Each structure stands twice: as C-alpha cells, then as structure tokens.
Amino acid sequence: MSTSQAPPLNRMVIAILSMAGLFVALYLLASKLGLTGPLICGIGECATVQASRWSTVGPVPVSALGAGGYIALLAVSLFGLQPAGLASRTVSALLLGLSAVALAFSAWLTFLEAFVIRAWCQWCVISAILVAIIFVAALAEVRRLRGRSEA
Amino acid sequence: MTKFYWILAVVAVAGIAAVGYSVGSGTMGKAATEPVEVEGLDQMETLVSMAQGITKGDPDAPITIAEFSDYQCPGCGAFVLTVKPQIELNYIQNGKAKFVYYDFPLISIHPYSFLAARAGRCANDQGKFWEFQNIIYRNQSTWVTKTSVEGDFVDYAVQAGAEKKTFEACLKSDAHADVVSANLRLAEELGIEGTPTVMISMGRGMARRLMSFDYASIRDAIETLVAESRAASGAQTDTTTAPGS
Numbered sequence: 001m002s003t004s005q006a007p008p009l010n011r012m013v014i015a016i017l018s019m020a021g022l023f024v025a026l027y028l029l030a031s032k033l034g035l036t037g038p039l040i041c042g043i044g045e046c047a048t049v050q051a052s053r054w055s056t057v058g059p060v061p062v063s064a065l066g067a068g069g070y071i072a073l074l075a076v077s078l079f080g081l082q083p084a085g086l087a088s089r090t091v092s093a094l095l096l097g098l099s100a101v102a103l104a105f106s107a108w109l110t111f112l113e114a115f116v117i118r119a120w121c122q123w124c125v126i127s128a129i130l131v132a133i134i135f136v137a138a139l140a141e142v143r144r145l146r147g148r149s150e151a
Numbered sequence: 152m153t154k155f156y157w158i159l160a161v162v163a164v165a166g167i168a169a170v171g172y173s174v175g176s177g178t179m180g181k182a183a184t185e186p187v188e189v190e191g192l193d194q195m196e197t198l199v200s201m202a203q204g205i206t207k208g209d210p211d212a213p214i215t216i217a218e219f220s221d222y223q224c225p226g227c228g229a230f231v232l233t234v235k236p237q238i239e240l241n242y243i244q245n246g247k248a249k250f251v252y253y254d255f256p257l258i259s260i261h262p263y264s265f266l267a268a269r270a271g272r273c274a275n276d277q278g279k280f281w282e283f284q285n286i287i288y289r290n291q292s293t294w295v296t297k298t299s300v301e302g303d304f305v306d307y308a309v310q311a312g313a314e315k316k317t318f319e320a321c322l323k324s325d326a327h328a329d330v331v332s333a334n335l336r337l338a339e340e341l342g343i344e345g346t347p348t349v350m351i352s353m354g355r356g357m358a359r360r361l362m363s364f365d366y367a368s369i370r371d372a373i374e375t376l377v378a379e380s381r382a383a384s385g386a387q388t389d390t391t392t393a394p395g396s
Contacts, residue, residue: 012155016162023166027173033299035174045309050302053293081155 008080010141014095014134015077021130022070028063028123044120052117054109062109066127069102073134092141099135106131182301183325184266185258186332198340201333204251205271205280207243214248214353214373219338221254221346222268223261223295228288230347230364237366242373248351252284254334255346263300266322268331270304273321274313282311353380 032050049055055062076098080091106128113120191197204217216238220227235250242248254271256264267287274283286307287294294303301322308318321327338348343360349369352358353376361372 016155016159019159019162019166023162023170026166026170030170030174031302040173045306052306081152 008086008141008144010137010144011077011080011091011095013137014099014141015074015081017130017134017137018070018074018077021127021134022067022074024123024127024130025063025066025070028121028127029061029067032061032063043122044125046121046123049113049117049119049121049124052112052119054112054117065105066102069098069105073098073102087145089142089145092138092145095138096135096142099131099138102131103135182266182323183269183328184262186256186265186335187325187328189329189332189336192333192336195340198333198337201330202253202337203330204253204334205275206249206251207239207281208249209246210249212243212246212249214242214351214376215251215358216242216248216369216373217251217253217350217352217358219253219255219334219341219343219346219348219350221257221261221264222271222287223264223291224257224346225291226364227347228291230349231284231288234364234366234369238369241370248373252280253338254331255338255343255348256331256335257346263295265328265331266300267304268334269327270308270322272327272330273318274308274311276321276326277308277313277317279308279311279313283308283313286310351376353377356380 028050032055057065073095076091076094079085080088080095085091109124110128113124189201192201218230218235220231238248238250243250254268256268258265270287271280271284274280287304290303290307294300297303304322305315305319308322309315347364349361349364350358351361351369351372359372359376361368
C-alpha cells in the first residue's frame with residue numbers, strides 16, 4: 001500500500017461542503033432557538049417548515065441533528081486528508097456510511113416538505129443538495145480506493 | 152493542499168460571519184415579551200384611553216360583551232372556540248351586542264402570553280385579528296410546549312391571511328407592547344384575577360362580571376340585563392306620563 005499519492009479530491013469536496021452545510025444547519029438551529037430574527041427566506045415558507053411538528057425529532061431540533069452530521073462528516077474527511085488517513089479505506093467507508101444516512105434523512109425531510117407540510121424551506125433544500133453532492137463524492141471516493149487496490 | 156485549506160478557511164469565516172451577524176441582529180431586534188412601563192397609567196383617563204380593546208360587531212350595539220383573555224389559558228381557548236361562536240350567532244351578527252376583546256396576559260404563569268397578545272395586535276394591524284385568534288387557540292396545545300414560538304405565530308398569521316414580512320417585523324419589535332401593558336393594568340385595576348373573565352354592560356351602564364363563562368350563563372345574564380333595562384325604562388315612562396294621566 002502506497003502512501004505517496006495525489007490529495008484525494010473527493011475528501012476535500014466533502015470537507016468543504018460539510019463546512020458549508022454545518023453553517024446552514026447552525027443558522028437554522030439558531031433561528032429555531034429564537035436567537036435570530038425571522039429566517040431569511042427568499043424562496044418558500046421557511047417559517048411554516050420551521051414551525052411544523054416535523055422540525056424536531058422528540059425534543060431535538062432537526063437542525064441540531066444536521067449540525068451533528070455535518071460535524072462528523074467534516075471530522076472524518078479532515079482526518080482522511082492527514083498522512084495517517086490518506087490511504088485509509090475505513091475513512092472512505094465511514095464517509096459513505098455517514099453520507100448515506102444523511103441522504104436518507106434529507107430525502108425524508110424533503111418528502112415531508114413536499115407532501116405533508118406542503119411548504120419549502122430554501123435552507124433545507126440547500127442542505128439536501130449539499131448532502132446529495134457529499135454522498136456522490138463519498139461514493140466516488142470508495143470506488144477510487146477500490147480501483148486502486150484492484151490495480 | 153494549501154489551496155484546499157484556504158478554501159476551507161474562507162468557507163468557515165464566511166459561515167461564522169453570516170451566522171454571527173444573524174444572531175447579533177436578531178438579538179438587537181428582539182421581540183418584546185414582557186409588559187413595558189407606560190407613563191400615565193396611574194390616571195384612569197389615560198389608562199382607559201390606552202387600554203384599547205378590539206371590537207367585533209356593531210360599535211353602536213346596545214349591549215357590550217367584554218372578555219379579558221390570555222392566549223396561553225386553556226379555558227380562554229375553550230371560550231373562544233366553543234362559546235364565542237354562539238354569542239356571535241345570537242347577539243353579534245344581528246346587532247344586539249358587540250364583543251370587545253381585552254388582553255390579560257398572566258405572564259407569571261404563561262411566559263408566551265404577552266408575546267401572543269402582541270402577535271394578536273400585529274395581526275389586527277392587517278385586519279386579521281379574529282382569524283389569527285381562532286388559529287392560535289386551535290393550536291394552543293402545540294405551541295405552548297415549545298422553546299420558541301415566534302415561528303409558530305408567524306405561521307399562524309400567514310394562515311390567517313396576514314402579510315408575512317409585515318407581521319414578522321411587527322412581532323420582532325416592541326409594537327403594541329404599550330397597549331397590551333395598558334390592557335393588563337386595566338384588568339388589574341378592575342380586580343380581575345383570572346381568565347377568561349366575561350363582563351356585560353348595557354349602554355353606558357355599569358359592567359357586570361359573570362361568575363362563569365358558559366353560553367347559558369352569558370345568555371341568562373344578557374336577558375336579565377335587557378329585562379331590567381326595559382323595566383327601568385318602563386318605570387321611567389310611567390313616572391313621566393303619570394302627571395298627565
């Protein structure tokens with residue numbers, strides 16, 4: 001197994017998008033906790049979505065779960081960019097697993113927005129798009145490492 | 152690799168700045184959630200002029216049914232959703248009476264009640280008070296358990312037909328805090344201790360406080376008031392006509 005290799009672009013993409021997603025989630029969380037003014041919502045009805053019963057899982061705001069997920073993705077992807085983790089297939093598997101869970105969760109929330117709440121929150125949509133790209137990057141990363149080991 | 156960390160740092164700084172600004176500006180424009188000091192409320196004239204109720208029905212109707220209410224009080228919700236429609240049907244719509252709503256937010260036990268009262272007034276600015284009131288009471292069990300209710304109130308206002316941005320701007324300010332505070336003070340001056348409290352009056356006569364707020368009690372009280380009023384005017388007519396008879 002070689003450790004001298006080009007920086008894994010997929011992990012960089014995941015790290016940057018996770019960082020962006022983290023702040024989207026923090027903004028939604030701050031609003032949910034009443035720390036901000038009304039959500040800036042050029043498109044959709046953010047207040048309706050934020051006020052719905054689906055905006056929490058039990059007592060925990062969905063945005064807090066999102067922030068936790070992004071932090072996990074960010075931490076794993078950054079570790080995967082360090083010399084010790086560069087060639088780690090565990091890192092790639094973890095990224096794929098985490099992003100798959102995040103994608104499933106996002107898909108459920110998007111379904112709720114479309115068919116149950118019947119209102120869209122632009123920040124939730126942005127987050128869903130980020131998660132989808134992260135998942136694709138994680139999938140590509142697994143394939144990249146698999147291709148390298150087969151070669 | 153260095154370029155990657157630069158990009159990551161830029162995203163982080165932009166994110167911190169955006170969320171930080173949002174939180175900072177939100178704090179600066181915080182909604183008034185408690186009574187405010189209003190100068191002159193010690194004087195009854197000022198208090199009465201400041202403590203405006205919200206009226207439904209013919210302003211010139213002979214009977215006035217006044218309610219002092221708290222949005223977080225379950226009994227007030229039951230009154231508005233079950234009793235008030237009967238009052239409207241039998242007394243307001245036919246012009247026999249008018250209904251006047253006063254805020255009495257019991258903030259010591261209901262932390263959202265002052266904000267809710269202000270929200271009602273913000274909806275009233277757009278002519279959507281009664282619609283908003285029905286919605287907020289219908290959803291009372293939902294929002295009272297939350298850690299933050301502003302989003303819910305905005306949602307209810309939109310459902311009531313209010314323009315969202317205008318309502319939000321009103322809610323996220325101290326608008327109507329003085330009027331709600333004056334309403335609260337008026338209720339205290341009248342010796343009202345609980346909600347909902349219903350009072351009825353005829354013309355400029357003294358208001359009577361009802362001990363219960365079910366429809367039958369209110370109907371009976373109104374009928375008694377009307378009968379007494381007729382008897383009084385009949386007696387007056389007798390007195391007036393007696394010398395000529």
